[in-house]
Amino acid sequence: MTGYDTAGSIQNTYASANHEFGMEPSFWIRYFAPSPAADLFNDDAVAESQGAWDSGGHYVGCISAPRQSRLSGSAAEGHADAQAFAAAMLAAYHAVGPLQLPSGGRLYCWLDQEYSTSLSSNYWNAWANYIANYDFAGLGIYPLYPCLYCNPYAPYPNCSTIAKARGVTAPSAIWSSEPEPCGNPPGPSRWDPQECTTVPTKLWQYGEQDACNYSSNVDLDMGGPGFTAAHYCFYVKSRP
Amino acid sequence: MRSRRREKEVRSLASWGCRVPGGDGFGLNRREVLAGSIGASALVALPDLGLGGLSGARPGKSGQGASRYVFLYGTPRSASSASLVVTRFPVSRAASPPVTVPVAINLAAAPVLSPDQAVTALATVDMVPDGAKITLTLLDGTSAAVARQGSVTVPDVPHDAHVLVTPVFAPDSAIVSLVLAITVPAARRLARKADPGTGSLATQWATTWVSHHALAYFDQRSGAITGPFHLSDEPSLALTSAAANGSDLLMWTTREPQAGDPAEIRAQASLSRLTVFPLGSGTARLSVPAPPPWPSGEPLVTLPTGDVARLVRGRDVQVCSARTGEVTELGIPAFGQARAKPSAVTMQARSDGTVFMTKPGAGVAVVADPAEEFRITTHVQFPLPASPLGAPWSKAVLSPAGDTCYVLGPAATGGICAYDVGSCKMVGSHSEGRQYAGLYQLPSGVLLAVRPENPRLAFFSSGLSPLGTADTNLDVSAVF
Numbered sequence: 001m002t003g004y005d006t007a008g009s010i011q012n013t014y015a016s017a018n019h020e021f022g023m024e025p026s027f028w029i030r031y032f033a034p035s036p037a038a039d040l041f042n043d044d045a046v047a048e049s050q051g052a053w054d055s056g057g058h059y060v061g062c063i064s065a066p067r068q069s070r071l072s073g074s075a076a077e078g079h080a081d082a083q084a085f086a087a088a089m090l091a092a093y094h095a096v097g098p099l100q101l102p103s104g105g106r107l108y109c110w111l112d113q114e115y116s117t118s119l120s121s122n123y124w125n126a127w128a129n130y131i132a133n134y135d136f137a138g139l140g141i142y143p144l145y146p147c148l149y150c151n152p153y154a155p156y157p158n159c160s161t162i163a164k165a166r167g168v169t170a171p172s173a174i175w176s177s178e179p180e181p182c183g184n185p186p187g188p189s190r191w192d193p194q195e196c197t198t199v200p201t202k203l204w205q206y207g208e209q210d211a212c213n214y215s216s217n218v219d220l221d222m223g224g225p226g227f228t229a230a231h232y233c234f235y236v237k238s239r240p
Numbered sequence: 241m242r243s244r245r246r247e248k249e250v251r252s253l254a255s256w257g258c259r260v261p262g263g264d265g266f267g268l269n270r271r272e273v274l275a276g277s278i279g280a281s282a283l284v285a286l287p288d289l290g291l292g293g294l295s296g297a298r299p300g301k302s303g304q305g306a307s308r309y310v311f312l313y314g315t316p317r318s319a320s321s322a323s324l325v326v327t328r329f330p331v332s333r334a335a336s337p338p339v340t341v342p343v344a345i346n347l348a349a350a351p352v353l354s355p356d357q358a359v360t361a362l363a364t365v366d367m368v369p370d371g372a373k374i375t376l377t378l379l380d381g382t383s384a385a386v387a388r389q390g391s392v393t394v395p396d397v398p399h400d401a402h403v404l405v406t407p408v409f410a411p412d413s414a415i416v417s418l419v420l421a422i423t424v425p426a427a428r429r430l431a432r433k434a435d436p437g438t439g440s441l442a443t444q445w446a447t448t449w450v451s452h453h454a455l456a457y458f459d460q461r462s463g464a465i466t467g468p469f470h471l472s473d474e475p476s477l478a479l480t481s482a483a484a485n486g487s488d489l490l491m492w493t494t495r496e497p498q499a500g501d502p503a504e505i506r507a508q509a510s511l512s513r514l515t516v517f518p519l520g521s522g523t524a525r526l527s528v529p530a531p532p533p534w535p536s537g538e539p540l541v542t543l544p545t546g547d548v549a550r551l552v553r554g555r556d557v558q559v560c561s562a563r564t565g566e567v568t569e570l571g572i573p574a575f576g577q578a579r580a581k582p583s584a585v586t587m588q589a590r591s592d593g594t595v596f597m598t599k600p601g602a603g604v605a606v607v608a609d610p611a612e613e614f615r616i617t618t619h620v621q622f623p624l625p626a627s628p629l630g631a632p633w634s635k636a637v638l639s640p641a642g643d644t645c646y647v648l649g650p651a652a653t654g655g656i657c658a659y660d661v662g663s664c665k666m667v668g669s670h671s672e673g674r675q676y677a678g679l680y681q682l683p684s685g686v687l688l689a690v691r692p693e694n695p696r697l698a699f700f701s702s703g704l705s706p707l708g709t710a711d712t713n714l715d716v717s718a719v720f
Binding site: 005006007008012013031033034035036037038039040042043044065066067068069070071072073074075076077079080081083084087088090091094095105106112114115116117118120126130132133135137138139140142145154155156157167168170172173208209210214217218219 | 314677
């Protein structure tokens with residue numbers, strides 16, 4: 001059950017990726033604001049959703065990659081970044097009629113913490129609290145769950161920061177960027193991503209484009225045992 | 241209004257017992273800062289001194305920079321927040337290791353360096369009984385002492401509000417604009433939510449927040465602050481982008497989408513708004529829709545014409561007319577190749593009117609000429625470093641003379657490399673197997689590379705000779 005993540009648009013990426021790996025993805029993970037160095041899903045959510053539909057991967061997960069120095073910063077910075085992320089997801093949801101929340105009611109929202117970035121408690125707690133308590137689309141439900149993409153064994157604070165989080169600020173899952181055994185789908189036969197001690201790794205980026213010399217602009221991801229990543233993504237019910 | 245009491249306290253670092261070896265006492269009083277800020281960041285100063293005896297050190301500009309401090313911003317290992325510290329520059333391999341000294345902790349936001357690199361601006365927010373007290377401190381680069389400081393209290397801001405402060409320098413102006421994003425709780429309700437671990441429903445309080453912006457202006461000559469001027473842009477996203485020229489502040493904001501928005505409003509959701517304020521004023525002289533993406537920390541440069549360039553999506557430049565708000569989007573071909581992963585991107589103005597832009601995730605650094613639609617005049621290609629997106633975002637620097645581009649070494653070997661800009665060929669490299677995360681060139685011409693474990697700071701001559709290392713307990717996020 002391999003999915004793709006990409007900083008490019010789905011509609012401009014899927015054909016080469018499906019051709020290279022000989023499959024349709026189980027899910028996509030795409031960048032939403034604030035991600036100042038990426039093409040954003042929310043900038044043209046209709047075309048992106050059309051691309052997802054056409055790719056055969058009808059599920060779209062959400063990640064935000066703020067300017068990385070901000071992750072060391074204050075609660076006000078974490079709160080502002082989460083506010084923009086939630087707003088971007090809502091704007092996409094409004095723009096695409098067939099874009100639905102997960103049937104299980106849990107949309108995982110990933111914060112991108114890169115290897116050399118340190119995550120402060122003040123930033124994380126404010127970011128996660130805003131995401132967890134966001135009344136999405138005024139539906140009276142709170143379907144957003146904060147999660148962390150990171151390299152768990154990096155020497156910078158990541159696992160140690162979230163280990164101090166409590167209640168709704170505790171992340172639901174880790175998406176681990178290491179190790180990278182590479183290879184093609186369906187991915188490694190043994191589940192062996194890096195882990196934090198307090199939060200389970202549920203998603204593993206086992207193949208990264210640059211490290212694995214993939215020609216298409218995607219990284220490869222797989223869910224852990226008993227975890228179906230697509231169930232925690234937006235669902236494109238029909239072609240918009 | 242100006243706080244003389246605070247300035248006095250800020251100057252009293254000597255009583256704290258921390259002093260730069262051979263330097264003047266400076267920095268923010270620890271008690272004052274701890275008591276007053278809601279942020280999570282810290283700052284360290286680093287004197288770029290003693291270059292006279294340095295073999296291979298080549299000052300960046302004649303007569304400039306030989307004694308300028310450099311400020312390190314990041315997160316102390318023992319704290320929940322980031323800091324600013326100071327250390328003495330190593331004069332030789334045989335010299336004593338540099339000592340770092342904290343300057344400020346719990347900053348409300350990252351510092352901002354003035355265009356002429358003379359001062360670094362720090363913003364702090366203190367919640368006081370009648371509102372939020374915003375303090376702007378300008379640290380002098382040559383002494384690391386407080387050059388100017390001023391405060392303003394925004395009344396009626398609740399104690400649990402989030403206040404973001406973004407200082408904006410204007411080239412050729414003494415006015416520093418302060419863009420304030422004020423986010424306050426608007427409603428609170430009991431919500432039922434599934435526990436992520438057990439799946440069981442739990443009841444919790446959930447808060448709805450609403451943001452608007454305000455402006456204030458700090459006069460570097462008098463230390464006076466004008467404002468705050470509240471803008472009627474609620475509900476807005478707190479995140480903004482802002483830049484200034486000699487007469488105007490240009491500010492990008494985004495309306496926060498609402499659940500009940502009608503279709504015609506929803507159709508405009510991808511747009512932001514560009515508003516132009518005369519410096520010192522809270523009344524806009526221009527406000528127009530602006531094309532995507534939303535403002536979110538993208539690099540900005542004020543051009544010699546007074547217009548502002550935004551580097552968006554890591555590949556395109558939007559040139560925004562300060563006079564009309566018209567936006568012209570130009571692709572940067574060298575940055576155009578799509579990748580799976582975003583890359584750090586930087587854009588810096590140069591004294592000759594060109595801009596230096598880097599995209600380490602594509603292994604590219606260029607010099608472009610805004611006067612010729614960002615025509616690329618120099619294009620250096622290099623192997624990808626190990627962490628092209630992580631902090632710090634500076635992974636390639638151009639020598640002040642513009643003849644050499646220094647970059648972090650390839651992922652396989654680490655170290656640093658030098659490229660001749662004329663030939664675009666690598667002309668030097670140094671690696672001891674260490675992977676660095678960020679690279680800066682100090683005004684003296686000395687290179688500073690940062691890494692995750694001590695010694696976190698490594699200094700090199702412009703010829704890539706190792707000059708020394710320094711320890712700090714700070715995970716460095718940026719250097720100013």
